Structure formats: C-alpha cells, structure tokens
Amino acid sequence: MTSRTGFSLLELMVVLAITSILTALLFPGMRAARDSAHRLMCASNMRQLGTAVILYAHDYRERLPHSELAARGQMLDRMGLNAISEAFPARKELDGLGKLFQFGRYCDSPKCLYCPSHRNSHTYETNANGIQSSTEHVYSNQPMMFSNYQYVATNDEPKLHLLSDDMILLSDGFRTKQDFNHRVGMNTIRGDGSIQWWNDAEQKFYFALPDTPLTSSPLQAEIFDQVWGLVGESDQQQQANSN
Numbered sequence: 001m002t003s004r005t006g007f008s009l010l011e012l013m014v015v016l017a018i019t020s021i022l023t024a025l026l027f028p029g030m031r032a033a034r035d036s037a038h039r040l041m042c043a044s045n046m047r048q049l050g051t052a053v054i055l056y057a058h059d060y061r062e063r064l065p066h067s068e069l070a071a072r073g074q075m076l077d078r079m080g081l082n083a084i085s086e087a088f089p090a091r092k093e094l095d096g097l098g099k100l101f102q103f104g105r106y107c108d109s110p111k112c113l114y115c116p117s118h119r120n121s122h123t124y125e126t127n128a129n130g131i132q133s134s135t136e137h138v139y140s141n142q143p144m145m146f147s148n149y150q151y152v153a154t155n156d157e158p159k160l161h162l163l164s165d166d167m168i169l170l171s172d173g174f175r176t177k178q179d180f181n182h183r184v185g186m187n188t189i190r191g192d193g194s195i196q197w198w199n200d201a202e203q204k205f206y207f208a209l210p211d212t213p214l215t216s217s218p219l220q221a222e223i224f225d226q227v228w229g230l231v232g233e234s235d236q237q238q239q240a241n242s243n
Helices: 009-059 075-080 094-101 123-135 217-242
Strands: 147-149 168-172 185-190 194-201
Touching: 009 075, 009 094, 009 147, 009 168, 009 185, 009 194, 075 147, 075 217
Parallel strands: none
Antiparallel strands: 147 168, 168 185, 185 194
C-alpha cells in the first residue's frame, strides 16, 4: 500500500481564509502608500511646469503663457491645451500650458501635464499623439485636449513680476468631478515655487464641482470662486492648526 500526502479541503479553506484576512489588512496600507507616491509625483510634475512657466516668461518679456480660454472667461476650462484664437483664427498655436511644448520645449515631455492619480478620460495616453501633432501641424480640426492641471493666470496679459509669492500659479484640475485628481485634496504651486497640499478629507472641493462640463462662463466663474473660497478656508484652518 502507498500513502499520499497533501492538503485536505479543510486545510486549504483555512489557508485561503488566512490569506484573505492578511490581504484585507495590508490593502489599505498599500493603497495609502500608492496614493502618497502619486501625490509626490503630481507635486514633481507641478514643480516642472512652474519652472517651465518662469523660463517661458524670461524669453517673452515677462509674459506668462497666454490662455485664450482664460481671456474668454472660461475659468474652469483653463486646463485646455488647444483653443482657436478669436482674434487670430489662423494662428497655429497651442494654448495655455500647451505653449510650453510648442515653443522651445520648456518641458522635456508633455507627460508632466498629467497626474498619475487621474483615472478618467484626460490622460497622457489619450492625448500624447494629439499634443505631438499639434506642435508640428495645424490643429484646428483636432478635438479639445485637456491637461490634469489648472492654469490660473489672472488676466489676459499676465506678467511675471506681478506674481506675488503666495499667488497660486497652478493647481490640480477641478473642471468637473472627473477632473479632480486626488479627491481628498489637491496640490498647488505658488508664485515663489513652493508646493502646497490642500487637505480635503471631507471632500468639500470634490462635491462643489459640476458633474459635467459647463458651457456658461458666468457659471464657470461662480464654481471657480466657490472652490477657491473653500481653498481659503482650508488654508486658514491649516495655519490655525500649525499655530
């Protein structure tokens, strides 16, 4: 007679149960580590963009990259990378942050326009070919492309010397709920180049955003002001807690 060794069904079930429990215990920690890494990568992208904007301004008589969308009052749409100029419809240019890649290549790759936490339609993979072709050819027939970051220049002809140290130059996107990268907060970069994380564990920012893109400029301005009001409240709370 020969004997066989192996797991019984009961032993196998016990092993699977223990494995499931350990996985459930480890998963939140792994997710938190991943989110933290993505937040740091996002901050790194924003720092590169902030440096690129400053370099661009030095080459263009202190003018920051012009945003046609901002000039039209489309405040939430400032994440856009291409927009036909109403004043110069034949001009073959990218818009806003897109100019950093079309003129002089102030950034090595447009990948820094995209946050690793973003999981919706505006990703590097979906827009990479469009950005590349826009730097070389006419883009008037291309669909609208968006980055994951808001470019918050304050007027039609923003100047570098008008940026105060605490003025926010770039932030995570908040055009719609789907554009809000981290959901529990967002990164911003100030005029002095410092990166600030705005904590929003209660998701006030997220729930203040529209579900779908807004076409009305007054409504866009209202949402924009509302979100930045929440940012100001968060800043005051963080300062109070630090004191």
